[in-house]
Amino acid sequence: MRLATRMSKLPPSPTLAMNAKAAELRAQGKDVISFAAGEPDFDTPDHIKEAAVKALKEGKTKYTEVRGILPLREAICDWAAEHKGLRYDPKKQVVVTVGGKQSVFDLLHVLLEGGDEIVIPAPIWVAYEPVAVLAGAKVVLVQTSEENGFKFTPEELKAAITPRTRLVVLNSPCNPTGCVYSRKELERIAEIVLASGAMVLTDEIYGKILYDGEEHVSIASLSPEMKERTLVLDGFSKTYAMTGWRLGYTLGPAPIIEAMDTLQSQSTSNAVTFAQWAGIAALRGPHDYLKGWVAEYDRRRRFIAAGLNAIPGLSAVMPKGAFYIFPRVSGLFGRKGPNGTIRDSNGVALYFLEHAECAGVPGSAFGDDGFIRLSYATSFENVQKGVERIRAAVGQLG
Numbered sequence: 001m002r003l004a005t006r007m008s009k010l011p012p013s014p015t016l017a018m019n020a021k022a023a024e025l026r027a028q029g030k031d032v033i034s035f036a037a038g039e040p041d042f043d044t045p046d047h048i049k050e051a052a053v054k055a056l057k058e059g060k061t062k063y064t065e066v067r068g069i070l071p072l073r074e075a076i077c078d079w080a081a082e083h084k085g086l087r088y089d090p091k092k093q094v095v096v097t098v099g100g101k102q103s104v105f106d107l108l109h110v111l112l113e114g115g116d117e118i119v120i121p122a123p124i125w126v127a128y129e130p131v132a133v134l135a136g137a138k139v140v141l142v143q144t145s146e147e148n149g150f151k152f153t154p155e156e157l158k159a160a161i162t163p164r165t166r167l168v169v170l171n172s173p174c175n176p177t178g179c180v181y182s183r184k185e186l187e188r189i190a191e192i193v194l195a196s197g198a199m200v201l202t203d204e205i206y207g208k209i210l211y212d213g214e215e216h217v218s219i220a221s222l223s224p225e226m227k228e229r230t231l232v233l234d235g236f237s238k239t240y241a242m243t244g245w246r247l248g249y250t251l252g253p254a255p256i257i258e259a260m261d262t263l264q265s266q267s268t269s270n271a272v273t274f275a276q277w278a279g280i281a282a283l284r285g286p287h288d289y290l291k292g293w294v295a296e297y298d299r300r301r302r303f304i305a306a307g308l309n310a311i312p313g314l315s316a317v318m319p320k321g322a323f324y325i326f327p328r329v330s331g332l333f334g335r336k337g338p339n340g341t342i343r344d345s346n347g348v349a350l351y352f353l354e355h356a357e358c359a360g361v362p363g364s365a366f367g368d369d370g371f372i373r374l375s376y377a378t379s380f381e382n383v384q385k386g387v388e389r390i391r392a393a394v395g396q397l398g
């Protein structure tokens with residue numbers, strides 16, 4: 001069967017693939033703990049579900065405007081004003097998409113073409129690079145380090161930007177490293193971006209999941225000039241545990257939002273109608289449950305960080321946001337398991353899956369092979385059991 005050549009540029013999502021593998025083993029009766037999923041283990045709060053049921057009962061079951069119903073766009077803009085310090089016009093500067101993932105896909109396709117460059121710090125979430133390549137752009141990865149808390153320095157960013165740079169990607173709090181950029185760091189980045197011709201895509205989907213008193217700052221809020229150069233991506237999956245509802249959005253300059261609307265009109269049309277009505281309930285609140293969720297993630301974060309750092313061969317930087325930890329596992333490379341010598345992060349992930357019955361995602365998927373990503377959006381009991389299993393499995397390596 002002949003496929004279009006563009007498909008050869010597009011790998012399947014490695015995080016979803018690892019999830020599927022863990023589910024397959026579980027179906028065979030194995031007690032696999034999944035640290036692979038990028039979704040909260042909490043359920044969508046009841047008041048949000050009730051809003052969807054009400055919408056269905058009221059017959060909100062038809063097409064909407066491609067960019068989403070106006071009351072939702074108004075709720076998004078009010079939320080951005082309150083939580084990000086950003087004012088947008090609900091009529092012109094926001095598009096609701098089928099998950100944040102569609103925002104990434106559409107945004108990169110309306111902005112990038114052959115000859116354009118996109119600067120992406122690595123390690124970073126799996127979607128930007130393949131979608132940018134699909135859009136024809138050249139990806140310039142800036143490799144960050146543990147010493148710098150997995151954040152790029154102003155010098156590294158400056159060196160990566162050329163006259164062809166169209167977009168710089170920021171994801172703070174970051175999936176998979178949990179790093180959070182401070183206001184000061186963002187101010188330096190903004191200076192560099194404003195001195196270039198580039199725009200910024202800031203993915204703020206984990207903006208409400210922060211620890212140790214960290215503050216979430218949107219680079220768009222630093223100045224009117226920076227706001228004009230920034231696309232803010234956000235969504236409902238993480239803050240409201242709504243991964244299956246497929247609801248996200250982008251805020252930004254009207255001509256870019258208009259182009260995303262046009263592209264979306266030829267693909268999905270609008271996001272699911274009753275999910276949009278539920279989205280209003282989510283944004284309007286109450287938000288009191290969130291404090292409890294973040295406190296519980298924090299408890300798991302402390303436990304998993306301490307547990308992993310106590311295992312010889314592993315070391316993990318303490319995450320400051322999101323619900324992932326990204327331990328260095330290169331200390332296990334060269335060690336021998338029943339299926340041979342471990343050579344890379346994929347080998348570690350497979351060893352953990354088969355011999356610790358713990359599923360994680362190899363760091364190679366995020367642009368650094370020395371690590372694996374473990375999501376602690378799973379019960380505290382699973383975190384305890386998983387760390388113990390990993391400790392025992394590492395101890396058995398030759």
Ligand SMILES: Cc1ncc(COP(=O)(O)O)c(C=O)c1O
Pocket residue numbers: 038098099100101102125171175203205235236237243246247248
């Ligand atoms: C950094 C980041 N951005 C965006 C998304 C997209 O999420 P969704 O499409 O569920 O809104 C994810 C999901 O894992 C993510 O980790």
